[in-house]
Amino acid sequence: MSYLQPASTIIDLGINIDHVATLRNARGTVYPDPLQAALLAEEAGADAITLHLREDRRHIKDADVEVIRPKLLTRMNLESAVTTEMVDFACRIKPQDVCLVPERREEVTTEGGLDIVKYFDVVAAAIRQLQAEGIRVSLFIDADAEQIQAAAEAGAPVIELHTGRYADAHDAAQQQAELERVQRGVAEGIARGLKVNAGHGLHYTNVQAVAAIPDISELNIGHAIVAHAVFVGWQNAVREMKAIMIAARLAGMRK
């Protein structure tokens, strides 16, 4: 049994290791090794390891998922497109969590949330298939009341709200509006009995307001941490992010 998730933290940090693999693949070397990154991240305080096996395999490869899964002491959160190939793969690997995400091959990164309203039947079927293997399913969606309702009706116990629009806001007013949208989404998810996570585009200077939202269980963060690690080292980058999140949550609770 490798699932040793502590019940303690006030907000969890899932470290996304995709871009460790991006760096490795840039030269076709075996380093930096995503497994080593995952284990060192756990040592430094990560509560979960997130990785996105894209259909085009641009960063994480099948073998990475296979090798990392049995070695984790926390849990694996595998991000997956809603396709037969990917859902079957996840069922074989059996990560603790699968987060179903939208994918377009041309995109640089995940551009929006999964449209559960439009793809309700196929998403609900994927949730049933994954849950039959004992996998907890999360849906990566926009903070939109209709999508959150559909996620709950499709049978997902967890949602991850896409924070990309908040992160990409061009000015303070737009950022505040996007933050409020996330806050409303969190409240809607909690009211529907869901575990609510968030992530995408979060970094060291924009994570505070999101981490302060009291009912968010977990933030998944990758690109900014890999980038910061170039200057401060991988474990310091993980520790720093976790400390910022916890300080922000505590400050939010004291308000």
Ligand SMILES: CC(=O)[C@@H](O)[C@H](O)COP(=O)(O)O
């Ligand atoms: C689903 C999501 O928001 C992240 O996993 C993101 O997809 C990271 O990977 P990419 O940078 O390849 O989009």
Ligand SMILES: NCC(=O)COP(=O)(O)O
């Ligand atoms: N689901 C979001 C995630 O895993 C990390 O996204 P990013 O921090 O790399 O933008």
